[in-house]
Amino acid sequence: MLFxxxxxxxxxxxxxxxxxxxxxxxxxxxxxxxxxxxxxxEIYSGKNRLLIPGFYNAxxxxxMALMRGYGENLALMDWLNTRIFPFEDRLNSNAVYWGTLLCxxxxxxxxxxxxxxxxxxxxxxxxxxxxxGAKANISRAVANPMGMDITKLPSMTExxxxxxxxxGIENGRIIIDASIHAEYTSNEETxxxxxxxxxxxxVRMHVHLSETKSEHEECKARHGGMSPAQYFNQCGIFDVPxxxxxxxxxxxxxxxxxxxxxxxxxxxxxxxxxLASGIxxxxxxxxxxxxxxxxxxxxxxxxxxxxxxxxxxxAILAKVREQNPTVITPKxxxxxxxxxxxxxxxxxDCGTIKEGxxxxxxxxxxxxxxxxxxxxxxxxxxxxATDGDIVMTMADGKVxxxxxxxxxxxxxxxxxxxxxxxxxxxxxx
Numbered sequence: 001m002l003f004x005x006x007x008x009x010x011x012x013x014x015x016x017x018x019x020x021x022x023x024x025x026x027x028x029x030x031x032x033x034x035x036x037x038x039x040x041x042e043i044y045s046g047k048n049r050l051l052i053p054g055f056y057n058a059x060x061x062x063x064m065a066l067m068r069g070y071g072e073n074l075a076l077m078d079w080l081n082t083r084i085f086p087f088e089d090r091l092n093s094n095a096v097y098w099g100t101l102l103c104x105x106x107x108x109x110x111x112x113x114x115x116x117x118x119x120x121x122x123x124x125x126x127x128x129x130x131x132x133g134a135k136a137n138i139s140r141a142v143a144n145p146m147g148m149d150i151t152k153l154p155s156m157t158e159x160x161x162x163x164x165x166x167x168g169i170e171n172g173r174i175i176i177d178a179s180i181h182a183e184y185t186s187n188e189e190t191x192x193x194x195x196x197x198x199x200x201x202x203v204r205m206h207v208h209l210s211e212t213k214s215e216h217e218e219c220k221a222r223h224g225g226m227s228p229a230q231y232f233n234q235c236g237i238f239d240v241p242x243x244x245x246x247x248x249x250x251x252x253x254x255x256x257x258x259x260x261x262x263x264x265x266x267x268x269x270x271x272x273x274x275l276a277s278g279i280x281x282x283x284x285x286x287x288x289x290x291x292x293x294x295x296x297x298x299x300x301x302x303x304x305x306x307x308x309x310x311x312x313x314x315a316i317l318a319k320v321r322e323q324n325p326t327v328i329t330p331k332x333x334x335x336x337x338x339x340x341x342x343x344x345x346x347x348x349d350c351g352t353i354k355e356g357x358x359x360x361x362x363x364x365x366x367x368x369x370x371x372x373x374x375x376x377x378x379x380x381x382x383x384x385a386t387d388g389d390i391v392m393t394m395a396d397g398k399v400x401x402x403x404x405x406x407x408x409x410x411x412x413x414x415x416x417x418x419x420x421x422x423x424x425x426x427x428x429x
Contacts, residue, residue: 001399002036006046007366007377009053011354013331015377021051023359026171026396031355044392048367052334052381053352054113054360054395055307056341058266059206059245059295062103062117062136063096063125066422067300076212076275084300090428095421096121100128102418105409106305108134108393108401113360116243116266116295116345118179118206120155122162130170133400133408135360137345138162139179139206144190156193163201173396175204175346180237182208183219183228188235195236204241204346207232210254211246212277229254238263243344245295247285248278255288264291264344267336269313271297279321282314286332293341306387311337315382330378363392 003021008031010016022030022040030036064084071083096119107115114135119125122140129136140159150156159178167176178198180191198205210216210228219228229250232238238261245266250258258265267280282292294314296305311333318328342351342360350358365371370384393401400408 001042001044001394001397002040003044003049003051003363004035004046006044006049006051008051008353009334009378009381011352013334013378019046019051021353021361023361023394023397026358026398028353028355028357028359031353044363048365049391050364050366050377050381051353052362052364053338053350054362054393055111055337056293056345056347056351057107057112057115057296057305057307058243058264058293058341058344059268059297060103060115060117061119061298061300062115062128063091063099063119063121064298064300065103065106066091066095066099066418066425067298068303070300076277077214079275079301086429087425090425091121093121093124094417095425097124097128098414098417098421100125101132101409101414103299103305104128104132104134105406105411105414106299108132108395108406108409109390110305110307110387111362111390111393112305112307113393113395114342114345114347114350116177116206116341118181118245120158122158122166122176126162126166126169126174129174131408133173133398134395135173135347137175137177137204137206138166139177141179141181141206142190142194143181143185144187145185147187147189150189150193153190156190156197159194160197160201163197163203167201167203171396177204177206178240179206180232182211182215183231184215191232191235191237195239198240199236202240204243205237206243207237207245209244209247210249211272213249216249227251227254229257233257233261241344241346243293245297246272246277246280248272248280250281255284255290258285258290259288262291264293264340266293266295266344267314268295268297269317270310271295271301273313273317274303275301279317281321283318283322283327286328291340291344292336293344294336307337308385308387311382330376330382333382334378359394359397361392361394362390364389365391
């Protein structure tokens with residue numbers, strides 16, 4: 001496809017007007033002011049359109065689409081123990097497939113190209129992502145709250161099998177990570193075994209870290225004053241590239257560990273607000289050059305996957321936390337939503353509009369009232385744009401969503417099957 005005379009957000013996160021961008025197969029082949037000589041096939045008029053990189057969701061639980069709106073106005077532990085865990089105990093392959101596919105449809109509608117997903121029923125999640133045409137880093141979250149014999153722990157076997165069977169399939173669209181769910185859901189032996197698995201299989205890590213004050217403080221009480229970050233670091237969890245989700249209550253030495261180990265923090269501002277978990281100190285992290293990406297968490301705690309909403313909340317919360325309106329520039333917010341998430345997933349040829357990169361692109365309308373006037377287009381993208389401005393989502397050079405239509409997902413069937421699967425589970429509760 002050739003995007004003709006279109007405004008773009010270039011690889012330096014600067015605006016350029018009247019550009020030509022050509023994609024072939026899964027790559028961006030040409031970017032320039034002049035009409036290319038090469039034939040790129042379909043020509044897309046760039047009039048009143050803006051081309052930006054696709055979004056990368058650094059922390060998600062896609063099958064939890066089945067639980068959207070199911071547990072409201074509850075603290076995190078009450079929410080988990082009285083609503084979420086009982087529902088999850090009755091999940092099955094069919095429900096997870098359709099719940100994941102529904103989440104992929106919502107993701108593509110909201111411009112999310114790839115998600116770092118932590119859950120279970122991995123084969124069904126893999127199939128849904130593969131069918132959708134989207135990308136994902138999927139991890140089988142290991143938990144062992146009862147301290148079960150590690151050699152008999154099904155989740156460890158499933159995690160290893162998932163890496164062996166699915167890592168790198170679909171031309172690299174699907175990557176399998178390792179995951180320990182959290183400090184409070186496993187014993188030390190399990191944590192160390194997951195760390196060893198990641199090193200042995202040469203995969204990335206995905207963990208929950210210091211999401212709530214009680215999680216953070218109770219960890220210190222259990223482990224001689226060590227915070228979750230210190231504890232995980234001692235257990236080897238950060239010896240491979242890692243995403244640490246939330247990090248709301250990180251303090252002191254935690255920041256040094258995250259920086260030294262190159263851990264990417266996945267900030268989930270909307271979920272953290274809704275569950276009253278707190279506000280992540282992203283200003284301190286960015287000051288220390290700790291990579292910060294954006295995540296939605298699940299739609300059971302969000303309750304949607306709007307990345308424009310997430311990005312705006314991310315920027316505004318930092319200003320409120322610091323009582324300083326100058327912190328978090330629009331460029332930093334956009335980097336958190338795009339390139340930082342891509343790098344955290346190990347997708348080093350993604351996340352920016354650059355020749356040779358994967359063609360993971362969004363087209364936004366700029367002829368809407370909310371996008372005018374334009375004093376600074378980056379300000380408009382972060383603070384003014386809405387999901388309704390997205391008119392095309394492309395992943396690996398393939399158009400997956402355009403002008404309200406999906407090219408790979410039967411949305412009516414997906415909604416019907418998701419509702420049916422949810423109803424069947426609710427009957428059992």
